[in-house]
Amino acid sequence: MSSERRGSGLLAEITAALAVSISTIGLAIALAALIFTGPLQLGLSRATTNFVLASGIVTLIVGLRGGFKPTIAIMQDGPGIVIVTLAAGLAASSTENPVLNVFGLLALITLLTGAAMLAIGYLGAGDVVRYLPTTLISGFIAGTGWLLAKGGFEVMVNQALGINDIAMLFESDVAKYWVPGAALGIIIQILGSLRRVPSSALSIAVIVALGLFFGGVALFSDIESMQDANWFIGPFPEGTSVSPLSPSELGDIEWAELARRPGGVLAVIAVALVAFLLNLSSLASLTGEPLDAKGELRWAGIANIAISPLGSIPGFHGLGDTTLARQMGARSKIVPVGVAASSAFAAFFGSQLIGMTPRIIAGGLLIAVGLALLLSWVNAVRATPSKAESLLSVLIPLTIAAFGILEGITLGLVTACLIFVVRYSRIDPVKLEATALDLPSRVVRPAAEAEVLARVADRILVFELAGYQFFGSFTSVSERVRERAQTEDPAIRSVILDFRRVTGIDSSAFSLLDQLANDMAALDVSLLLSDLDPDLAANIGATTPLLAEGLDFAIEHAENDLLMATETGPPLDLLDSLSAELVAQLARRSVPAGATLIEQGSPSAAMFFILTGDLIVIRQDADGSLHRLRRVGSGTIVGEQALLSGAPRTAGVIAESEVEVLEVTSADYERLRTGHPELALELQDHLLHELAHRSVSLSEHLSRALR
Numbered sequence: 118m119s120s121e122r123r124g125s126g127l128l129a130e131i132t133a134a135l136a137v138s139i140s141t142i143g144l145a146i147a148l149a150a151l152i153f154t155g156p157l158q159l160g161l162s163r164a165t166t167n168f169v170l171a172s173g174i175v176t177l178i179v180g181l182r183g184g185f186k187p188t189i190a191i192m193q194d195g196p197g198i199v200i201v202t203l204a205a206g207l208a209a210s211s212t213e214n215p216v217l218n219v220f221g222l223l224a225l226i227t228l229l230t231g232a233a234m235l236a237i238g239y240l241g242a243g244d245v246v247r248y249l250p251t252t253l254i255s256g257f258i259a260g261t262g263w264l265l266a267k268g269g270f271e272v273m274v275n276q277a278l279g280i281n282d283i284a285m286l287f288e289s290d291v292a293k294y295w296v297p298g299a300a301l302g303i304i305i306q307i308l309g310s311l312r313r314v315p316s317s318a319l320s321i322a323v324i325v326a327l328g329l330f331f332g333g334v335a336l337f338s339d340i341e342s343m344q345d346a347n348w349f350i351g352p353f354p355e356g357t358s359v360s361p362l363s364p365s366e367l368g369d370i371e372w373a374e375l376a377r378r379p380g381g382v383l384a385v386i387a388v389a390l391v392a393f394l395l396n397l398s399s400l401a402s403l404t405g406e407p408l409d410a411k412g413e414l415r416w417a418g419i420a421n422i423a424i425s426p427l428g429s430i431p432g433f434h435g436l437g438d439t440t441l442a443r444q445m446g447a448r449s450k451i452v453p454v455g456v457a458a459s460s461a462f463a464a465f466f467g468s469q470l471i472g473m474t475p476r477i478i479a480g481g482l483l484i485a486v487g488l489a490l491l492l493s494w495v496n497a498v499r500a501t502p503s504k505a506e507s508l509l510s511v512l513i514p515l516t517i518a519a520f521g522i523l524e525g526i527t528l529g530l531v532t533a534c535l536i537f538v539v540r541y542s543r544i545d546p547v548k549l550e551a552t553a554l555d556l557p558s559r560v561v562r563p564a565a566e567a568e569v570l571a572r573v574a575d576r577i578l579v580f581e582l583a584g585y586q587f588f589g590s591f592t593s594v595s596e597r598v599r600e601r602a603q604t605e606d607p608a609i610r611s612v613i614l615d616f617r618r619v620t621g622i623d624s625s626a627f628s629l630l631d632q633l634a635n636d637m638a639a640l641d642v643s644l645l646l647s648d649l650d651p652d653l654a655a656n657i658g659a660t661t662p663l664l665a666e667g668l669d670f671a672i673e674h675a676e677n678d679l680l681m682a683t684e685t686g687p688p689l690d691l692l693d694s695l696s697a698e699l700v701a702q703l704a705r706r707s708v709p710a711g712a713t714l715i716e717q718g719s720p721s722a723a724m725f726f727i728l729t730g731d732l733i734v735i736r737q738d739a740d741g742s743l744h745r746l747r748r749v750g751s752g753t754i755v756g757e758q759a760l761l762s763g764a765p766r767t768a769g770v771i772a773e774s775e776v777e778v779l780e781v782t783s784a785d786y787e788r789l790r791t792g793h794p795e796l797a798l799e800l801q802d803h804l805l806h807e808l809a810h811r812s813v814s815l816s817e818h819l820s821r822a823l824r
Contacts, residue, residue, distance in 0.1 A: 129445055129447055130446075130455075132323055133441070134452045134454075135455075136323060137452060138456045139474045140437075141435070142460055142463055144172075145168040145171070145191075145192045148168060148192050148430060149167075149168045151197065152219070155205070156209075156215055157204065157215060164428070166359050167428055167429055167464075168192055168427075168430070169464045170427060170461060171192065172190075172191060172192050173457040173460025175190040175191070175432035176453050177453060177454065178190075179413075179420055180454065183434065184406065185406055186404075186406070186443075187439065187447050187448065187449065187452040187453055188439060188453060189435050190432050193393075193431055193433060195388050196388045199381075199384055200430055202381075203382075203385065204222065207222055207378065213371055217369060218375065221362065221371075221372070221428070222382075223430055224362055225375060227425040228421070228425035229382065230390070230418075231425065231431075233418070234433075235415060235419070237390070238413075239415070243394065243413070244410050250533045252507075252533065253395075253509075253529040255497040255498065256510045256514055256525070257395045258494050258497075261399070262437075262490030262491040262494060263487065265437045266302075266484050266488060267487075268483050268487075269484035273295040273298045294477070297477045297481075298477035299481065300481075301322070301484075302482070302485040305482070305485035326478055330478070340473075347476070348476060348477075358465070359427070361427050361428075362426050388526070391526055391530075397413055397434060437486045441482060494510070509529065509533065509536070513526075546582055549580075549581040550578075550580055550597070552574060552577055554574045556579050558673035559669050559673075559748065561748070561811070562750060562753070563750070563753060564810050566680060569683055570680070574679070576608070576610040577609075577611045577612075577675045578605075578609055578613065580598065580613065582618065583618040584618075587622075595630075598633060599633070599636060608640075608641075610678065610679050611675035611679070613665075613668070613672065614646050627653075644663070645663045645664075645671040647665040647667055647668045647670065647671040669745070692728065696796070696799060698793075699800060702785065702788075702793065703785060704779070704785075705779055705780075706777070707776070707777050708730075708772045708775070708776040708777075709772065713769060714732060714772055716766065717735075717736065718766055721759035721760050721764060721766060723760065724755065724756035724757040724760040725754065726779040727752065727777075728751060728777040728778060728779060730751060730772060731748060731772075734746040734747045734749060735769050735770075736768040737769065749770070755770055756770070760781070
């Protein structure tokens with residue numbers, strides 16, 4: 118059925134509220150009966166009213182504040198099933214009052230579950246639902262659909278069903294209970310799947326079914342006989358009232374006995390949290406509405422803390438009931454408010470009216486919702502391209518059907534993790550493998566040094582890593598580095614590992630990194646790590662590699678080391694390339710380390726020949742952040758483009774060390790053009806040669822990058 122149908126007025130809202138009330142109240146009573154059985158039977162009447170009221174409180178809080186339209190919260194059968202075993206064990210070992218101890222256990226579990234929801238919401242960890250595999254969500258939806266459909270049959274025949282009871286369902290005295298309800302569920306499903314049929318048709322179908330049932334009762338039988346024959350979900354227990362745990366009862370609970378079961382308590386909380394996150398993700402998937410996991414966790418946590426004094430089981434967003442309300446056309450907060458009011462009325466004043474609801478109606482609604490979820494799962498499986506994911510999506514509901522929801526979720530999570538590990542291991546952890554020929558540093562070097570690097574920069578290897586680095590992925594990285602370092606001719610001088618795009622590093626990867634550092638040291642190869650957190654680098658042991666703030670710094674360091682180890686000849690003095698006459702026309706300036714030579718945005722007043730020292734070209738963004746563009750060393754020029762174009766400075770230049778420059782102001786340039794044209798021509802030739810060198814270098818770098 119399409120969950121995106123729009124409501125058709127008050128009729129849809131009221132009918133949906135009635136249908137969901139039947140479902141939520143019936144589930145609360147069923148869970149109470151499931152837990153308080155055998156030696157705990159004396160607590161059933163109290164548990165019934167407390168569970169029903171708790172269901173209404175959770176629905177009211179979550180329904181008014183939840184993001185889905187509407188949001189229905191219910192007592193959850195997932196943690197409830199785990200609680201059954203825990204409560205039975207506690208009842209068997211309790212010496213004083215086993216019923217009171219179980220109420221205390223339920224209050225403790227619900228309180229801690231609510232606190233855990235608040236904590237997860239506050240920390241923002243609930244967003245993990247965005248990363249749950251679609252296959253896991255699809256399988257969980259199918260498992261929920263199966264449990265709802267199965268629950269529909271169990272409601273109609275008024276007993277739990279197992280695989281051995283299938284043949285019994287087709288006996289005539291049993292089939293009469295479920296065949297009409299199953300037919301109603303199928304009709305509702307068909308009506309809901311037809312796009313041209315208004316959503317009010319679902320409400321009308323329920324009303325017609327109720328009319329036919331009670332019309333038949335009036336013609337062929339009577340209410341008392343039908344109650345005796347279990348055709349109604351009631352009558353509910355009478356003579357009891359809502360009873361929160363009193364201070365005196367809290368003192369009588371055997372807390373020491375409860376403290377002996379921390380594993381069981383944590384297991385229930387874990388199941389509740391996982392089921393809640395899966396429900397949220399499933400609702401977002403089914404409704405297409407945006408998910409505010411933090412807000413949903415916060416209000417569900419508050420709701421559970423509020424109901425904990427009632428000694429109830431945890432409650433939160435119900436996948437089936439929310440889907441049912443939407444399928445019936447409800448889109449407002451009328452439904453959760455109506456459900457809360459019905460639950461409060463049933464808890465405080467008796468529930469005979471709701472107890473008069475025919476089991477075939479309640480069961481038929483559960484079957485309709487279960488079929489809708491199963492059909493959405495079938496469509497999702499058909500659209501899944503991966504056979505492994507399709508198989509997992511089938512195995513999860515089969516496991517839920519055969520063993521239980523906890524086992525199905527566990528299977529899904531474990532298998533999804535295995536699939537993730539296998540797939541992640543196939544992803545290349547190296548985003549880019551190159552040499553310094555392809556990735557040169559942003560250092561403006563003299564032509565002689567640039568020519569040397571153009572010949573030998575392939576002795577610098579660069580590996581840009583990506584993703585999460587763990588034992589398997591980093592093993593691949595270290596093997597590639599060793600292979601390149603051992604087989605390259607001429608010998609590799611430096612290896613750079615860039616961690617800028619690495620999202621995390623497992624402790625096992627550090628042992629491999631430590632071994633790689635030792636191996637590179639044995640080969641006389643420098644290992645440089647860029648953008649690695651220094652605190653993380655402390656995990657590297659024997660041979661600590663060089664750490665660089667960024668990839669450009671690492672490449673620059675490796676280039677400088679390579680230039681020192683390579684025969685480059687004596688450095689060329691910039692003054693030797695300029696005539697004495699031109700030098701005599703220019704002013705020589707000294708700039709101390711840290712001083713600003715060119716200010717960003719200033720008028721283009723001068724350019725500079727760098728005689729000695731190094732400068733850093735930086736750009737400041739509108740938000741005040743600074744970016745290092747390049748380094749400019751001796752034997753080069755800076756500021757020439759702005760001087761020639763007349764545009765304001767696009768970047769600033771700061772002296773990294775003490776710098777000596779020859780300054781060419783705009784006035785100098787004009788004076789040379791008018792008074793010494795031969796010197797102006799020499800200056801222009803020098804600028805053209807420098808710009809041509811940079812242009813050729815940039816073209817080569819772009820060509821290598823596009824290969």
